Amino acid sequence: MKPRIALAALIASLCVLAGCANPQSRQVSMEAAQQSAQAKDDAVCREKGLTPGTKDFDACLQRLAEARADEAAAAERRRIEFQRTLGAGTSDYSGH
Secondary structure, X not given: OHHHHHHHHHHHHHHHHHOOOOHHHHHHHHHHHHHHHHXXXXXXXXXXXXXXXXXXXXXXXXXXHHXXXXXXXXXXXXXXXXXXXXXXXXXXXXXX
């Protein structure tokens, strides 16, 4: 489970850093992060003894991709909730 969290953190970090770059650099960074994640997923499935090109291998890749997407969605929900918390907290002090 920890490698997935680390991978999600890496992807999130790359996305944040990419936000400061121009659109072409941002696209390159996103593609590199995606390729890195796919390579790691491939390695995980191979370590489980699965053979590339089989249904089991493809299912393994799909599960890992879904887990990564779920973690990214959860991170986005946490970010939004944090922003709401900050916004609610500042209104108490601004008199609005």
